[in-house]
Amino acid sequence: MADESRLPGVQGFIDLLLASSAPSPVLDEVGTVAAVGDGIAVVAGLGRALADxxxxxxxxxxxxxxxxEPDRLGVVLLGPSEQVRAGEDVWRTRKVISVPVGPGLMGRVVDATGQPLDGKGKVTAVAERxxxxxxxxxxxxxAVSRPLxxxxxxxxxxxxxxxxxRELIIGDRQTGKTSIAxxxxxxxxxxxxxxxxxxxxQRGDAVARVIETLRASGQMAKTIVVVAGDESAPGLAYIAPYAAMTMAEYFADQAQDVLVVFDDLTHHARSYRELSLLLRRPPGRxxxxGDIFYVHARLLERAGQFTPEAGGGSITALPVVETQAENLSAYIPTNLISITDGQIYLSPRLVRKNQFPAVDLGVSVSRVGGKAQHRAFREVAGNLRVTLSQFEELEDFARFGTRLDDATRARLVRGAAVRAALRQPERDPxxxxxxxxxxxxxxxxxxxxLSEAxxxxxxxxxxxxxxxxxTRIATRIADNLPLDEDDRASLLKVARAALSVPEHGRDADT
Ligand SMILES: Nc1ncnc2c1ncn2[C@@H]1O[C@H](COP(=O)(O)OP(=O)(O)OP(=O)(O)O)[C@@H](O)[C@H]1O
Ligand SMILES: [Mg+2]
Known part of the structure; x- marks a missing residue:
């Protein structure tokens, strides 16, 4: 049993811990803080402590x-390091770091340990995982077979x-990554x-804007927001995505489909680098x-579509990563590109043209989603890529003032129209x-x-x-059936009527 005299003034804090259902310290195993850094502590005397x-x-x-290590532990702090002093006592809990899971988290804003940040009282959890x-x-x-x-x-x-x-959203700063997610x-x-x-x-105001958007749309009721902001301890930023994944796994086990957005893993990697350097791990590229690849791979490997025997649910991951000056071959972006099943690349060139969402179709791929795509979309999609890539080549060429034949000019006009049709304002899926x-x-x-307007x-x-x-066609799409000639003809007919374009097309009209 612990020697009470070794715990001066600590009883109050222990009561608090017990009251808050947090794991209680094991009082017979006590170590001391040897050193404290920004977000980390080195602890001596807890030889039997376990990783995590x-x-x-x-x-x-x-x-x-x-x-x-044999004589010391490198510890990541989950609270303000200013409060921790060298020489103070540290206890084991014999528990790994866990978070609450369950439907009670829906509609809530929590930190990386699952504690509420929205002032709406205690989170009701079915379990801690x-x-x-x-x-x-x-x-x-x-196999991935249903569209998201x-x-x-x-x-x-x-x-x-x-x-x-697992589809990566990648692009320079302010290219609309968060907006797509x-x-x-x-x-x-x-x-x-x-x-x-x-x-x-992320900055607090950016997160607040996202929460506000979710609330205003009513979608917050079906969403959990996990926040490790820019002012919180780097240890919290480090565990936040794993915590979010654990919350998702609970629902996937109940055969539900969950979408998880990590916004963004650039900041996550930086927090981990900060902690590692402070813990004096050898730096690499x-x-x-050296284990930064593993840090992200073991997170994203937890996503997937699971078999009925394994719960039958799915976890779709949309990790976000920020590039600098469009450099896709920097360390973290290349790692993430190789871990994910494709990327949506947002181009600052398109942003400058005010082409939102700024998806660059030349560099964006989805390696498994095509199989899951609504069949009605497939044919349109093939043509779309071809039309646009031909158009972009021609567009660059036409800038030299070359004289163009009619066919080329027509293709330019069509390309511009199709690109304009891909535009979409925010918050209007x-x-x-x-x-x-x-x-x-x-x-x-x-x-x-037509002009842009x-x-x-x-x-x-x-x-x-x-x-x-x-409605018949909408039902066919919902049932993932392909559209036949008649369906397409009736879609076009309705569109023409809406635009008062005669049956034989706009060109013939002029
Ligand atoms: N579809 C859109 N239509 C018009 N404007 C948009 C659209 N999507 C994003 N924007 C604007 O682009 C800017 C950047 O958007 P957003 O914050 O989503 O980008 P980001 O890449 O996440 O930025 P950051 O690098 O700061 O995280 C915002 O001002 C936003 O309003
Ligand atoms: Mg963002």
Whole structure:
């Protein structure tokens, strides 16, 4: 039993810990803080502590064992390091770091340890689960076969994402990465998919804006927001994505589909680098520690579509990573590109043209989503990529003032119209049938020669015309059936009527 005299003034804090259902310290195993750094502590005298074990400091701060060495432990602090003093006592808890899981978290904003940040009282959990878990093995995995609709034309048509996929959202700062992730969550109002938005290292106002958007749309009720902001301890930023993944796994085990956004893993990698350097681990490329690949791989490996025997649910991961000056071959971006099943690349060149969402279809791929794509989209998508890539080549060429023949000029006009049709404002994800209608109309030439503003108006009319007449087609899309010639003809007919374009097309009209 612990010698009470060794615990001066600590009883109050122990009572507090017991009251807050946090893991209680094991009082017969006590060590001392040998050194404290920004976010880390070196602890001596706890020779039997385990990796990932939660420790409790006399100051009340908690920490996680990251490094095990014969005479010392490298500990990541989960609270303010200013409160921890060299020489203070540290206790083991014999528990690994865990977070609450369960439906009670839906609609809540929590920190990386699952504690509420929204002032709405205690989180009701069905259980506590360790934040680190083994990725499901191969036999528990099924093929990605069902689409996850983002509601964004440029993505659903050309870079489709499937449930259980890991698709990277990558781009320079301010290219609309967060916006794509948030729109995808908003679009889940049309599905049964639950969402988790994990904000890592972001400014408070940016996170507040996302939460506000989710609340205003009503989608917050089906979303958990996990926040480790830029002012929180680097240890919290480090464990936040694992915590979010653990929360997702609970739902996937109940055969539900979950979408998890990690915004962003650049900040996560930086926090981990900071901790590793302070713990004096040997730095590697770009000063990141050697295991940074493993840090992200073991997180994203936990996503997937699982077999009915393994719960039958799915976890779709949308990790976000920021590039510097469009450098896709920097260390963290290349790592993540190789871990994920494709990437949505947002280009600053398109942002400068005010082309939002700024998805660069030349560099974006979805390696498994095509199989899960709505069959109705497939044909449109093939043409779309070809039309756009031909157009972009010609566009550069035409800038030299070369004289163009009629066919080339027509292709330029069509390309410009199709690109304009891919534009979409923020917070306005649209259903599949409306996307299809707009894209078919653009590819058919109904938007040729229109100004940008006119294309916006035309898209509105086309979307508005999707009424009762098209429910049959909407049902076919929902059932993942391909569209036949008749369906396509009736979509185009409705679009033409909406735009008052005669049957034989706009060109013949002029
Ligand atoms: N579809 C869109 N239409 C118009 N503007 C958009 C669209 N998407 C994003 N934007 C604008 O682009 C800017 C950047 O968006 P966002 O914050 O999503 O980018 P980000 O890449 O996440 O930025 P950061 O690097 O700061 O995280 C914002 O001002 C946003 O309003
Ligand atoms: Mg962002």
């Amino acid at each position: 074990e939660l420790l409790v400091f006399a100051s009340g701060v908690r920490g996680v064992v990251l490094d095990l 360790p934040v680190e878990a083994r990725a499901p093995d191969i036999l528990s995995r099924a 609709a983002t509601g964004l034309k440029a993505i659903d048509a050309a870079v489709p994402v499937g449930l259980g996929q 948030v729109d995808t969550i908003l679009n889940q109002a049309r599905s049964e998919v639950l969402s988790i938005y994990c904000a890592i290292g 770009e000063a990141f520690p 649209i259903p599949a049938v409306e996307q299809l209608m707009v894209l078919l109309a653009a590819m058919d030439g109904m938007f040729d020669g 006119e294309v916006v108006a035309a898209m509105e009319s086309v979307r508005a015309s999707v009424g009762d007449t098209l």
